[in-house]
Amino acid sequence: MGRYESIRLAHGSGGRLTAELIREVFAATFDNAPLAALTDAAVLDNPGGRLAFASDSHAVKPWRFPGGDIGRLAVAGTVNDLAVMAAVPRYLSAAFILEEGFRIDDLQSVVLSMKRTADEAGVAVVTGDTKVVERGKGDGIFINTTGIGFLPPGRDVGPHRLTAGDVLLVTGTLGDHGLAVLAARAGLPPGMALESDVAPLGGLVEALLAAAPDVHFMRDPTRGGLAAVANEMVASRPFGVRVWDARVPLNHDVAELSEMLGIDPLLAANEGKIVVALPAGQADAALAALRAHPLGRNAALIGDLVLQPAGMALVETDYGSRRVLEMPVEEQLPRIC
C-alpha cells in the first residue's frame, strides 16, 4: 500500500484500490485459504450439528486504548458472544466502515491486532467487506465482526436453565474496560494504571465446562456491565438475584477512579469477563478451574438466585444494607465498544 498514506474514497469503490487494500492489508494479514479465494462468500467446512451465530459492530472511541484497540475488541467481542453460548468459535467475518483520511498504517495495525487476537482465540477471519465514507460522515474506523461457532452435542446453556439456588460467579475483576476507555478519553489521573481486560474467552469457557459441565448460564457483561446482565437474568422470572458487594472483585485503581467520578463499576463495561450461573454444588470445581486459567485468576463467587424478591437484582453490603441494582437507562459512557 506504499502509494497512499491514508484511505481515499476510491478504496471503497470496488475497483483497483479496493482490490489492493483487500490483497495487501486484509488477505495478507489474515492469511487463510477461504479468504485467499477472494470469492463473494467464503466456503467453509462444517461438522454439522447446531451453529451459533453472533454479530457485533464496534465504534469504540478512542480506537486505541490502554490494553487493546478496536481490532482486538472486534475479534474478542464476537468470539465471547459465541463462547458464552457454549459454542466453539471458529469463523469470523470482518467488515470495515472507514472514514476518508484514516491512515493506512493505522488500519494495518488494527488488522494485525485482529489477526493476533484471532490466532489467540483459534478462529479465522474468512470473509469481509470495506466501505469508505466521506470525511465527517464516520469517525475513523468502525468494524463489524460476525462469527460462527459450532455447538458440541449435548451442551445446553441459556437463560431457560436458570433456577433459584444457582450461584453467581464472575471470572475476574469488573469494570476494567469501561474505566480504561474513560481514562483514555479524559486523561488518566497521575499514578493510576488502568487497562482494558479485552480478551477472547473461548479457552476459559472450555476449561470451565470441563470442570463444571452443568453450567446453567453464561453472559459477558459488556455495555451495561453486571447490572444489565443481572437484570436480564431475572426480568419476568420467578426468582431474583442477590449480589454481595464486598465479594465483587475490583482492581484497586478501578475502585478508586469509580469512587472519584461517582461511577458504579457494576454498570461499567467488561470485555474479558463472564458472569456464570450454576448449581451451588459445582461452584468449587468451577472456581478452581477458572482460577487455574490465566484469564480467570480472580474468579469469585459473588451472589445467588433467590426466590424473593422475584424479578429484581439487589446488592447487599457487609453491613446488611440492600440497594436495587437498576437496569441502566442512560448511557454511562457512549462508544465504549
Add this chain to the structure above:
Amino acid sequence: MGRYESIRLAHGSGGRLTAELIREVFAATFDNAPLAALTDAAVLDNPGGRLAFASDSHAVKPWRFPGGDIGRLAVAGTVNDLAVMAAVPRYLSAAFILEEGFRIDDLQSVVLSMKRTADEAGVAVVTGDTKVVERGKGDGIFINTTGIGFLPPGRDVGPHRLTAGDVLLVTGTLGDHGLAVLAARAGLPPGMALESDVAPLGGLVEALLAAAPDVHFMRDPTRGGLAAVANEMVASRPFGVRVWDARVPLNHDVAELSEMLGIDPLLAANEGKIVVALPAGQADAALAALRAHPLGRNAALIGDLVLQPAGMALVETDYGSRRVLEMPVEEQLPRIC
C-alpha cells in the same frame, strides 16, 4: 417505542432503551424463534455439509432511493453474495450503526423493508447488534448484514472453473442501481424514470442451476459494475473476456442519462443482476430459464472468454472497434451501496 421519536445515545447503551429497541423494533419485526431468544448468539439448525459465509456493510446515500432503501439493499446484497456461490441463503445477522437523532419511524421502515426482503429471499434475520454514535460521527444509518448459506453437495462454482470458450451472460439490464442512486442525489432529469434493481436473487440462481447445472462462475456486479467483475475474472489468467457492446441490455433512461453525464454504465453498480459464465452448449437452456423468471426477463448473452489477449477485458462494438474495459480506479459514485 412511543417514548422517543428519534435515536438517543442511550439506545446504544446496552441498558433499558437498547432492550426496548431490540424488542419493539427488531425482534417484533423480524419475528423468529432464534432471534426471540435474545441470546448473545443465535442457535441454528445446520444440515451439515459446506457453509457459505458472506458479509457486507451498507452506507448508501440517500438511504431511501427510487426502487428501494438501505434495508432492502442490506438483505439483498448479502443474500446475493451467497447465491452467486451457488449456496442456498438461510440466516442473516443485522448490525446497525445509528447516528444520534435518526428517526425511529425511519428505522422501523428500514427494518420492515429488511423483513419483507428477507421473506422474499427465504432467509431469517436471527441475530444482530445496535450501536449509536454521536451526531456528526455517522450518517444516519449504516447496516452490516452477514449471511450463512448451505452449499448443496456437488455444487462447484467459482473462478477456478472459468475456461476459454465459456460464454458470458447477464441476467438483465445493467447500471440501474448506480444511475437510480445518482439521480436520487442529483435530482432526476424531467421525464426520466430510473429505479434501482435491488432484489434478492437466490430463486433466480436456483432456476438457472436447474436448467444449466454446469454453470462455471457467477458474480453480482455491484460496486465497479461489469467492468470490475470482467477484470477480476481474467486477471492473471490464460484467457481474456470479450463483451459485445450492442448486446448489453440497458434500460432506455439509464442509457440516456449515462450518455448525458459521460458515465459508462458498464462501470455502474447493480444490486439485482448476476454475471454468469458457462459452457456455450448450455447457454440456450440458461437463457430460457432466466427469461422465464421475473428477475431475469432481460437476460442476454453478452460476450465470451477468449484465448487472446489473455488477462484483459475488451469491449467490441458493432462497427468492429475495440476498447479496453479498464478495472475502475477512482470511485465513480461514492456510497453507492
